[in-house]
Amino acid sequence: xxxxxxxxxxxxxxxxxxxxxxxxxxxxxxxxxxxxxxxxxxxxxxxxxxxxxxxxxxxxxxxxxxxxxxxxxxxxxxxxxxxxxxxxxxxxxxxxxxxxxxxxxxxxxxxxxxxxxxxxxxxxxxxxxx
Numbered sequence: 447x448x449x450x451x452x453x454x455x456x457x458x459x460x461x462x463x464x465x466x467x468x469x470x471x472x473x474x475x476x477x478x479x480x481x482x483x484x485x486x487x488x489x490x491x492x493x494x495x496x497x498x499x500x501x502x503x504x505x506x507x508x509x510x511x512x513x514x515x516x517x518x519x520x521x522x523x524x525x526x527x528x529x530x531x532x533x534x535x536x537x538x539x540x541x542x543x544x545x546x547x548x549x550x551x552x553x554x555x556x557x558x559x560x561x562x563x564x565x566x567x568x569x570x571x572x573x574x575x576x
Contacts, residue, residue, distance in 0.1 A: 448492050455485050475537065482529065516560045523554055 459481025466473045504514050527550030531543040 448488075452485055452488060455481060455488065459484075478533070478536065482533070486529075510564065513561060513564055516557065520554055520557050523550065523557060527553075 459478060462481070463474050463477045466477055500514065503509075504511065527546060531546045531550075534540075534543040534546065
């Protein structure tokens with residue numbers, strides 16, 4: 447049901463932007479931004495339920511909180527970069543969007559270093575046990 451509602455919001459936003467494009471084209475970016483914000487707010491409401499599950503999962507398995515925070519940080523950065531780049535592309539600035547995506551990939555690589563470090567520690571400890 448959540449997916450259907452999200453799709454409805456997206457279709458209503460697109461149709462509204464299409465109608466505005468022929469009458470008041472200067473309002474199209476505002477319409478698309480408003481629709482995007484509504485989609486994100488709705489998706490974040492759904493996300494809170496998943497976060498509760500992940501909290502209980504990490505407590506049960508004993509995974510370090512730092513790793514989980516890093517994973518969520520990476521996912522969040524990826525989403526923000528992708529949405530911003532898509533919005534910039536819609537406005538016709540593909541060069542800027544491509545540079546944003548490249549910089550985002552660099553940031554994601556740097557943000558993943560703590561996970562690589564934790565993986566290395568786990569591998570070393572497993573080798574020492576053998």
